[in-house]
Amino acid sequence: xxxxxxxxxxxxxxxxxxxxxxxxxxxxxxxxxxxxxxxxxxxxxxxxxxxxxxxxxxxxxxxxxxxxxxxxxxxxxxxxxxxxxxxxxxxxxxxxxxxxxxxxxxxxxxxxxxxxxxxxxxxxxxxxxxxxxxxxxxxxxxxxxxxxxxxxxxxxxxxxxxxxxxxxxxxxxxxxxxxxxxxxxxxxxxxxxxxxxxxxxxxxxxxxxxxxxxxxxxxxxxxxxxxxxxxxxxxxxxxxxxxxxxxxxxxxxxxxxxxxxxxxxxxxxxxxxxxxxxxxxxxxxxxxxxxxxxxxxxxxxxxxxxxxxxxxxxxxxxxxxxxxxxxxxxxxxxxxxxxxxxxxxxxxxxxxxxxxxxxxxxxxxxxxxxxxxxxxxxxxxxxxxxxxxxxxxxxxxxxxxxxxxxxxxxxxxxxxxxxxxxxxxxxxxxxxxxxxxxxxxxxxxxxxxx
Amino acid sequence: xxxxxxxxxxxxxxxxxxxxxxxxxxxxxxxxxxxxxxxxxxxxxxxxxxxxxxxxxxxxxxxxxxxxxxxxxxxxxxxxxxxxxxxxxxxxxxxxxxxxxxxxxxxxxxxxxxxxxxxxxxxxxxxxxxxxxxxxxxxxxxxxxxxxxxxxxxxxxxxxxxxxxxxxxxxxxxxxxxxxxxxxxxxxxxxxxxxxxxxxxxxxxxxxxxxxxxxxxxxxxxxxxxxxxxxxxxxxxxxxxxxxxxxxxxxxxxxxxxxxxxxxxxxxxxxxxxxxxxxxxxxxxxxxxxxxxxxxxxxxxxxxxxxxxxxxxxxxxxxxxxxxxxxxxxxxxxxxxxxxxxxxxxxxxxxxxxxxxxxxxxxxxxxxxxxxxxxxxxxxxxxxxxxxxxxxxxxxxxxxxxxxxxxxxxxxxxxxxxxxxxxxxxxxxxxxxxxxxxxxxxxxxxxxxxxxxxxxxxxxxxxxxxxxxxxxxxxxxxxxxxxxxxxx
Numbered sequence: 001x002x003x004x005x006x007x008x009x010x011x012x013x014x015x016x017x018x019x020x021x022x023x024x025x026x027x028x029x030x031x032x033x034x035x036x037x038x039x040x041x042x043x044x045x046x047x048x049x050x051x052x053x054x055x056x057x058x059x060x061x062x063x064x065x066x067x068x069x070x071x072x073x074x075x076x077x078x079x080x081x082x083x084x085x086x087x088x089x090x091x092x093x094x095x096x097x098x099x100x101x102x103x104x105x106x107x108x109x110x111x112x113x114x115x116x117x118x119x120x121x122x123x124x125x126x127x128x129x130x131x132x133x134x135x136x137x138x139x140x141x142x143x144x145x146x147x148x149x150x151x152x153x154x155x156x157x158x159x160x161x162x163x164x165x166x167x168x169x170x171x172x173x174x175x176x177x178x179x180x181x182x183x184x185x186x187x188x189x190x191x192x193x194x195x196x197x198x199x200x201x202x203x204x205x206x207x208x209x210x211x212x213x214x215x216x217x218x219x220x221x222x223x224x225x226x227x228x229x230x231x232x233x234x235x236x237x238x239x240x241x242x243x244x245x246x247x248x249x250x251x252x253x254x255x256x257x258x259x260x261x262x263x264x265x266x267x268x269x270x271x272x273x274x275x276x277x278x279x280x281x282x283x284x285x286x287x288x289x290x291x292x293x294x295x296x297x298x299x300x301x302x303x304x305x306x307x308x309x310x311x312x313x314x315x316x317x318x319x320x321x322x323x324x325x326x327x328x329x330x331x332x333x334x335x336x337x338x339x340x341x342x343x344x345x346x347x348x349x350x351x352x353x354x355x356x357x358x359x360x361x362x363x364x365x366x367x368x369x370x371x372x373x374x375x376x377x378x379x380x381x382x383x384x385x386x387x388x389x390x391x392x393x394x395x396x397x398x399x400x401x402x403x404x405x406x407x408x409x410x411x412x413x414x415x416x417x418x419x420x421x422x423x424x425x426x427x428x429x430x431x432x433x434x435x436x437x438x439x440x441x442x443x444x445x446x447x448x449x450x
Numbered sequence: 451x452x453x454x455x456x457x458x459x460x461x462x463x464x465x466x467x468x469x470x471x472x473x474x475x476x477x478x479x480x481x482x483x484x485x486x487x488x489x490x491x492x493x494x495x496x497x498x499x500x501x502x503x504x505x506x507x508x509x510x511x512x513x514x515x516x517x518x519x520x521x522x523x524x525x526x527x528x529x530x531x532x533x534x535x536x537x538x539x540x541x542x543x544x545x546x547x548x549x550x551x552x553x554x555x556x557x558x559x560x561x562x563x564x565x566x567x568x569x570x571x572x573x574x575x576x577x578x579x580x581x582x583x584x585x586x587x588x589x590x591x592x593x594x595x596x597x598x599x600x601x602x603x604x605x606x607x608x609x610x611x612x613x614x615x616x617x618x619x620x621x622x623x624x625x626x627x628x629x630x631x632x633x634x635x636x637x638x639x640x641x642x643x644x645x646x647x648x649x650x651x652x653x654x655x656x657x658x659x660x661x662x663x664x665x666x667x668x669x670x671x672x673x674x675x676x677x678x679x680x681x682x683x684x685x686x687x688x689x690x691x692x693x694x695x696x697x698x699x700x701x702x703x704x705x706x707x708x709x710x711x712x713x714x715x716x717x718x719x720x721x722x723x724x725x726x727x728x729x730x731x732x733x734x735x736x737x738x739x740x741x742x743x744x745x746x747x748x749x750x751x752x753x754x755x756x757x758x759x760x761x762x763x764x765x766x767x768x769x770x771x772x773x774x775x776x777x778x779x780x781x782x783x784x785x786x787x788x789x790x791x792x793x794x795x796x797x798x799x800x801x802x803x804x805x806x807x808x809x810x811x812x813x814x815x816x817x818x819x820x821x822x823x824x825x826x827x828x829x830x831x832x833x834x835x836x837x838x839x840x841x842x843x844x845x846x847x848x849x850x851x852x853x854x855x856x857x858x859x860x861x862x863x864x865x866x867x868x869x870x871x872x873x874x875x876x877x878x879x880x881x882x883x884x885x886x887x888x889x890x891x892x893x894x895x896x897x898x899x900x901x902x903x904x905x906x907x908x909x910x911x912x913x914x915x916x917x918x919x920x921x922x923x924x925x926x927x928x929x930x931x932x933x934x935x936x937x938x
Contacts, residue, residue, distance in 0.1 A: 061547025275777025
C-alpha cells in the first residue's frame with residue numbers, strides 16, 4: 001500500500017542504505033533486543049483512503065448534537081460565543097499551525113510578535129503588567145498560581161472559594177498532593193464566598209486565597225471586601241480566576257489588589273470543542289515576574305538596532321533549571337492564543353466592552369422573564385451572564401425534555417454541589433436572540449409547572 | 451522585507467475603526483451601572499486595537515510571512531518530530547459535530563466524540579502495549595507529572611510512601627526532573643556510558659529502597675536505543691520501583707517494539723509530535739498516558755467507557771488521583787491524531803518509523819566525515835553531532851544554526867542534550883524526501899567548508915531573515931513584555 005505522507009521510493013531506499021552501509025532497514029533496528037521486538041503486526045484498524053476516512057469522520061461527527069443546531073444555555077466555564085470569521089482564517093495559515101516553539105527567533109518573528117501582542121492584550125484586559133504567552137487552560141493556570149504562591153510565601157495553606165469552578169477545585173486538590181499543600185475550602189453564602197468563614201480561616205500560614213470573578217454561579221464577588229480580609233495577612237496572596245470577557249465591562253481584579261489573575265481566553269475566538277484545547281492566561285505584578293511559569297516573549301533589538309522579539313527569562317524554565325524550575329510546563333497554547341488575539345483585535349476596544357454588556361443585558365432579560373414564569377433566581381446578587389434557578393424536578397430530566405425542543409439546557413449544579421439539587425446554572429451569551437430566550441423561558445416554565 | 455519595524459497591531463489602530471458586528475440588542479435595556487454599582491464598572495477601557503477587517507488580515511498575514519512552518523521547508527528540530535501535518539486533520543477537526551460540542555452536554559448527545567476517544571485509546575493501547583490509556587493530560591509534561599502522581603498513589607496504597615526518589619539519566623530532557631520535583635520527588639541522576647547509553651552499573655548503585663521510579667526515553671535523547679532495557683527494568687522492578695517511558699521518541703519504533711513489552715509500567719505520548727497534533731507554534735499539545743493493569747485504578751477521572759455500544763464517562767473511580775485537567779483532555783488535538791492513525795494503520799505507522807530511522811541514518815553517515823559524531827552506532831529517528839571541530843575554527847553551533855537559515859532550513863535543536871558539547875540534534879522525520887535530505891546534507895557540508903575557508907559568511911548570518919541576530923540577553927536583562935503607548 002502507498003501512503004501519501006511517505007515520499008521514499010524503493011530506489012531512494014536502495015541509495016540511502018548503500019550510503020549507510022546497511023543491507024536492509026531491518027539492520028538499522030538490530031539494536032533492539034530480540035526479546036522486545038514485536039514479532040507480529042500491530043492490531044489496528046486498516047489504513048483508510050482519504051475519501052472513505054473523511055466520510056466516516058463526517059458520520060461520526062454527525063452523531064454529536066452540535067451547538068450550532070441548538071439554542072444553548074449551557075456555560076459553566078465553557079461558552080458559546082460569536083467567533084469572527086477572521087479567526088479561523090488567521091490560524092489556518094500553516095506558518096502558525098505547523099511551526100513550533102520559536103527557539104530560533106530570526107526565523108519566527110511572526111509567532112513571537114503574535115505572542116507579544118497576546119501578552120499586551122491580556123495585560124490591558126486584566127490590568128496586570130506582567131502576562132505570559134499562555135498556559136494550557138484556566139484550570140491549570142489556577143494550579144500554577146497556587147504553586148507560585150507557595151514558592152513566594154513559603155506557606156502551605158491555600159484557601160479556595162467553593163464558588164471557584166468545581167473542576168478547577170479538583171485540579172487544585174490533585175496538584176496539592178505533590179507538594180504537600182493544605183487546601184481549605186471556603187463555603188458559600190447566597191451564592192458568593194462566605195466572607196465570615198474566609199476571615200476566620202485566613203492566618204499567618206496562608207499562602208493564598210483563590211476566588212473566581214464572576215464566580216462559577218455567575219455572581220460578581222465583592223473583590224474589595226475579599227481583598228480587605230486578605231490584607232490582614234501581609235504575606236497572603238490574592239489569586240483571582242476571571243472570565244476575561246466579563247472584564248470588558250467589570251472593574252478588573254487589578255483594581256482590587258489582586259496579585260495573580262488567571263483564566264481562560266476560550267471566550268475569545270475558541271470553540272467549545274468538548275472542553276479543549278482552550279487557552280489559559282496568567283497575569284501578575286512586576287514583583288512576581290521572575291517566578292511566573294511558562295514562556296514570556298520579550299522585546300529586543302537586532303544587530304542593526306531593529307526591533308524584534310525573543311523568548312525571554314528562559315533561565316526560569318525547566319529545560320535549563322531542570323528540577324529547580326518552579327514549574328514543569330513546557331508547551332503553551334500558542335495557536336489558541338493567536339486565535340484569541342485575532343478575536344480581541346477584531347472586537348477591539350469598543351467591541352469587547354459592547355460584547356460584555358450584551359451578555360449582561362441578555363442574561364438579565366432571561367433572568368427577569370424566568371422570574372415572571374415562576375422561576376426566580378436562587379441568589380440575590382448581581383451577575384455577569386449566568387444565574388441559578390431552582391426547578392421542581394431533576395435537571396437531567398428537564399434537560400432531556402428541553403433537548404427534544406431543540407434547546408441545550410443549563411448545567412446541573414446538583415452534580416457538584418449536593419446542597420443545590422435540582423438547581424440549574426443558566427448562561428445567556430450575546431448570540432442568543434430574544435426569540436430563542438422567549439422560547440427557552442416558555443419551555444422551561446411549562447416543564448417546571450408540568 | 452523593508453528594513454523598518456514591522457508594526458504591532460496596536461500601531462495600526464485608529465480611533466473609530468471597527469472590525470466587528472455583534473448581534474443586535476433585541477431585549478429591553480437595563481441600567482447596568484445602577485444595578486451593579488459604580489465600583490464594579492470599569493473606569494478605563496482595555497486599550498485593544500481598533501482595526502478594520504482587511505487591516506487585521508494584512509497584519510496577521512504579514513506576521514505569518516515572518517514565520518517558518520513545515521509547509522515552508524525542512525524543519526529537523528531534534529526531539530520535536532516535525533513531520534508533515536496532514537491537512538485532512540484540519541478539515542476533520544473543524545466539523546461542527548467535533549468543534550461545537552460542549553463538555554457538559556448529556557453524554558448521549560456526544561456519542562460520536564466519546565466513540566472517537568474510546569477508539570483512540572484502544573489504538574494507543576495497542577501501539578504502546580499498555581493496558582489502559584487516559585487522554586486527559588494537556589501535553590507531555592502534564593502527562594509525566596500525572597504518571598508520577600499515579601506511581602505515588604500506587605506506592606502509598608502499598609504502604610510504601612517512603613519511596614521518594616526518581617532516577618533520571620543525565621541525558622534526559624529537563625522536563626523529566628522538573629515534573630518529578632513538582633510531584634514531590636527527589637531527583638537522582640544516573641550517568642551515561644561512553645556509548646551514550648545508561649550506565650547500568652551506575653544504575654545499580656543509585657537504586658535503593660527509596661526508588662519510586664526510573665524515567666527513561668527510549669530511544670534516548672541521543673537517538674540511541676537503550677539495548678539493556680530489560681536488565682534496567684529488572685533492576686528497578688526488583689527494587690520495587692516503577693518504569694516510566696517518556697514517549698517523546700516513539701516515532702522511532704512504532705510497530706517494531708512497544709514500551710509495554712520492555713517492562714515499562716507507564717508511558718506518555720506526545721500526540722502533537724508522533725501523531726501530527728500539530729505543533730501550533732508551541733501548543734496546544736496532547737499528552738495521553740498509558741499504564742499497566744495494576745495502576746489503572748489510579749488514573750485521572752473521568753474515564754471513557756463502553757457498554758453494549760454505548761459510550762459514557764466514568765467518574766466512579768475511588769482510587770483515582772483525581773482530575774489533572776479540566777474536562778477530558780485536548781479533544782481537538784486528539785481528533786487530529788485519530789485521523790492520522792486511521793490514515794496510516796499498522797502498516798503505515800511501521801513504515802513511518804522505518805523511514806524516519808532510514809532518513810536519520812542517511813544524514814548521519816553523510817555528515818560524519820565533516821562533523822564530530824560522538825556515538826557511532828546506528829541511530830534511530832534522530833542523532834546528535836558535535837560542532838567541536840568547527841568550534842576549534844571559531845565557529846559555534848549557534849553560528850551554524852543561523853547560517854542554515856540562509857538556505858531556507860530551520861536549524862536543528864542546538865546545545866541539547868547537555869552531555870554533548872556544541873550539540874546539534876537532528877531529526878529529519880519520515881515525511882521528507884531524499885531530495886530534501888540531500889539539500890540539507892549539501893548545505894551542512896558547505897557550512898563545514900565555509901568554517902574553514904570563509905568564516906565571515908557564517909558569522910554574519912542570517913542574511914535573508916527579516917531581522918538579523920537578536921540580542922537575547924537584553925530581553926531578559928531589561929524585560930519588556932508588553933507594548934506601551936508611552937514609549938512611542
